[in-house]
Amino acid sequence: MSVTTFLTRTHGRGRLDWTDWLSYAYLLVGLFTMFAPILWLVMSSFKTESAIGQFPPTFLPYSQKSVTVQGHEKPLPLFLTKTESGELREMAQVRRIGIMATMVDPAKPETEIRVNINDRKPINELQFAGNNYTDLFGKFSFGKYLWNSVFITVVATLLTLLINSMAAFALSKYQFRGQKAVFMLIIATLMIPPTIILVPVFLVINSVGLLNSLWGVILPAIATPTGVFLLRQYMLTIPDELLEAARMDHASEWRIYWKIILPLSAPALAVLAIFSVMWRWNDFLLPLIVLSKPEFFTLQLALNSFQGELNTQWHYLLAMTVITLIPITLVFAFLQKYITTGIASAGVK
Amino acid sequence: MHWLTRLMGIFFNLFEPLFRLGQRVLGVSRIGWLFVAPNLMVFGLFTFLPILINFVYAATGGVKLMPFERPFTGVENFGILFECRNYFDIQTCRKDVFWRAIFNTAKFSVIQVVLMVGFSLVTALVLNRKIIGRGFWRGVFFYPVLLSPVVVALIWKWLLQSQGVFNAALVATGNEPIGWLTDAGWAFFWTVFVSIWAHMGFYTLILLAGLQAIPKDMYEAAEMDAASPWRTLRRITLPLLMPNLIVVLVLAMIRAVQIFDEVFVLTGGGPGSATTFIVQFIYQTGFAEQIHLYGLAAAASLVLALGLMLLTFVQLRLTKASEAGQRAR
Numbered sequence: 272m273s274v275t276t277f278l279t280r281t282h283g284r285g286r287l288d289w290t291d292w293l294s295y296a297y298l299l300v301g302l303f304t305m306f307a308p309i310l311w312l313v314m315s316s317f318k319t320e321s322a323i324g325q326f327p328p329t330f331l332p333y334s335q336k337s338v339t340v341q342g343h344e345k346p347l348p349l350f351l352t353k354t355e356s357g358e359l360r361e362m363a364q365v366r367r368i369g370i371m372a373t374m375v376d377p378a379k380p381e382t383e384i385r386v387n388i389n390d391r392k393p394i395n396e397l398q399f400a401g402n403n404y405t406d407l408f409g410k411f412s413f414g415k416y417l418w419n420s421v422f423i424t425v426v427a428t429l430l431t432l433l434i435n436s437m438a439a440f441a442l443s444k445y446q447f448r449g450q451k452a453v454f455m456l457i458i459a460t461l462m463i464p465p466t467i468i469l470v471p472v473f474l475v476i477n478s479v480g481l482l483n484s485l486w487g488v489i490l491p492a493i494a495t496p497t498g499v500f501l502l503r504q505y506m507l508t509i510p511d512e513l514l515e516a517a518r519m520d521h522a523s524e525w526r527i528y529w530k531i532i533l534p535l536s537a538p539a540l541a542v543l544a545i546f547s548v549m550w551r552w553n554d555f556l557l558p559l560i561v562l563s564k565p566e567f568f569t570l571q572l573a574l575n576s577f578q579g580e581l582n583t584q585w586h587y588l589l590a591m592t593v594i595t596l597i598p599i600t601l602v603f604a605f606l607q608k609y610i611t612t613g614i615a616s617a618g619v620k
Numbered sequence: 621m622h623w624l625t626r627l628m629g630i631f632f633n634l635f636e637p638l639f640r641l642g643q644r645v646l647g648v649s650r651i652g653w654l655f656v657a658p659n660l661m662v663f664g665l666f667t668f669l670p671i672l673i674n675f676v677y678a679a680t681g682g683v684k685l686m687p688f689e690r691p692f693t694g695v696e697n698f699g700i701l702f703e704c705r706n707y708f709d710i711q712t713c714r715k716d717v718f719w720r721a722i723f724n725t726a727k728f729s730v731i732q733v734v735l736m737v738g739f740s741l742v743t744a745l746v747l748n749r750k751i752i753g754r755g756f757w758r759g760v761f762f763y764p765v766l767l768s769p770v771v772v773a774l775i776w777k778w779l780l781q782s783q784g785v786f787n788a789a790l791v792a793t794g795n796e797p798i799g800w801l802t803d804a805g806w807a808f809f810w811t812v813f814v815s816i817w818a819h820m821g822f823y824t825l826i827l828l829a830g831l832q833a834i835p836k837d838m839y840e841a842a843e844m845d846a847a848s849p850w851r852t853l854r855r856i857t858l859p860l861l862m863p864n865l866i867v868v869l870v871l872a873m874i875r876a877v878q879i880f881d882e883v884f885v886l887t888g889g890g891p892g893s894a895t896t897f898i899v900q901f902i903y904q905t906g907f908a909e910q911i912h913l914y915g916l917a918a919a920a921s922l923v924l925a926l927g928l929m930l931l932t933f934v935q936l937r938l939t940k941a942s943e944a945g946q947r948a949r
Contacts, residue, residue, distance in 0.1 A: 290749075302760050305764060305817070324783070326787075326788065327788035327792060328783070437655040437658060438660075440655055441651075442652075445648075445655075456668075463667060466924070467674070469921060471673035474670075475670060491662070524648060525639035526636070553768030553770075555768065555770055556881060560903075574885075575884075595771055611758070614825050
């Protein structure tokens with residue numbers, strides 16, 4: 272079967288009608304709109320500092336070729352130069368004063384000639400500037416920011432799973448006075464977006480001494496109503512007989528929780544873990560008010576502070592953005608199914 | 621993985637004595653309190669307590685952070701927010717930025733939500749057709765949803781900067797470059813565009829789930845009656861999708877009213893206050909400016925809370941109406 276018939280084949284109907292063509296056209300436009308900006312970002316992040324300032328920009332990371340010439344310490348930029356005799360030669364530029372440039376032939380470093388800057392054209396070559404990435408770790412405290420982000424994400428996610436599963440267990444497997452009220456109270460917090468209690472949350476974090484501490488970002492976020500709701504709905508489907516059988520064997524309630532309920536809730540825990548990782552990794556407003564000292568910055572805060580500088584160093588900023596993209600992209604690539612079912616079933620985000 | 625299981629065993633066993641004691645004191649059913657305690661403590665400290673303190677801040681003045689050090693001022697903060705010499709002219713208001721922020725937020729929410737729900741609906745309808753590689757295409761629209769707001773803003777800032785690819789395209793076709801983020805009108809347009817770009821995948825997913833729940837025999841019956849696709853859409857698909865559409869509409873509205881991160885990084889609220897929205901006003905008043913006016917910020921967040929409550933109320937009303945409509949059908 273040829274490729275075209277495979278691609279244009281539809282269920283039921285024999286051929287594509289115009290609405291199918293329109294659909295695919297729409298999807299292709301969508302593909303371009305969604306991914307072209309990201310592709311452009313990734314390609315730009317490999318440009319050298321000089322290439323990134325060029326206008327008009329190129330898609331591929333071209334930058335000027337340079338060459339080491341005897342007698343000169345630094346590598347010199349190469350130009351295609353029109354000499355007096357009219358022939359074109361590859362020459363390196365030693366210096367430039369006003370509109371005149373002093374050029375030298377790399378093969379014969381003794382003879383220098385002076386040409387008008389309009390008589391020479393830079394020679395570009397494809398060059399991926401990997402040092403945009405490697406420099407981040409030496410020149411900036413990038414390792415520190417990365418560590419802060421990873422620490423917050425991992426610790427907050429583990430604590431989220433622990434305390435939300437405990438609450439969900441209590442709300443699904445016990446009948447105690449006030450249980451309904453507790454559940455309603457927790458669900459009610461869904462209605463209170465963090466943005467409207469910004470000032471008092473800042474006060475509380477300050478009062479318990481967590482200002483400029485990673486824990487000041489972790490602790491306020493670990494109890495999530497969506498997490499409790501998601502896990503409770505799942506635990507309700509676990510039969511109570513299992514608990515009764517364990518009680519017969521004199522297992523303590525705590526043991527029942529972590530030996531029986533937790534392993535059985537693994538699918539729901541996985542969904543919550545994925546969401547928690549995304550929430551904490553991408554968090555911005557809370558870290559912005561809690562972490563004001565640069566040594567506690569997360570990646571998001573570091574990105575924000577770099578872009579605000581007067582002379583934005585785009586080549587580093589873009590590389591940093593790409594690194595920040597990577598974990599989320601991996602989550603997307605491997606766990607998309609869990610995320611989409613999680614959203615479609617619970618409407619959480 | 622074996623060591624991980626053992627590590628978890630050691631960790632959980634640490635709490636065994638505490639819960640055994642709890643079980644002896646409280647009994648088996650009331651031990652539930654012990655399980656919800658950590659969650660309630662966190663909620664209490666970081667959600668319920670702040671809700672109460674927010675009222676204290678809104679009713680007190682000064683620049684002190686500690687509530688008991690702040691002088692009581694009653695409704696003065698609200699007075700400052702709403703005071704205008706002439707209510708038909710924003711410039712005569714004492715806090716004109718607040719009014720601009722409210723106006724911008726309202727304008728942004730309406731435009732963004734209408735466009736976003738529109739695009740999400742079209743996308744969901746297309747994805748619900750018999751197309752090859754549906755999972756892939758769904759992923760295409762969903763991927764930006766996962767990106768952090770800061771990353772989203774930086775991607776677009778890089779494209780839209782004065783030397784960016786958009787201006788390169790303009791110059792290449794013989795036009796003048798445009799200050800995409802420094803011209804008030806264009807900056808507003810891009811805040812709308814970028815937020816739709818980043819979030820429409822989420823709403824598409826909810827609508828797609830709704831579309832797939834519509835029974836197939838409905839469409840077969842319509843085909844038997846030789847109903848036109850347009851008529852099928854209007855008479856079957858849209859009415860049956862209504863509950864999901866309402867959810868999406870209200871969810872999108874509640875999020876749009878609270879827009880902050882992307883815009884803050886993309887435009888910083890500028891040029892001037894062209895893209896300053898209400899949450900940014902709260903952030904700036906309470907935290908970013910030289911003098912931290914916590915009371916004013918808290919008062920503004922109460923205004924925002926009121927707006928959100930109204931939206932939630934509208935949602936409940938709409939859902940009820942739609943359910944009644946379903947029953948009547």
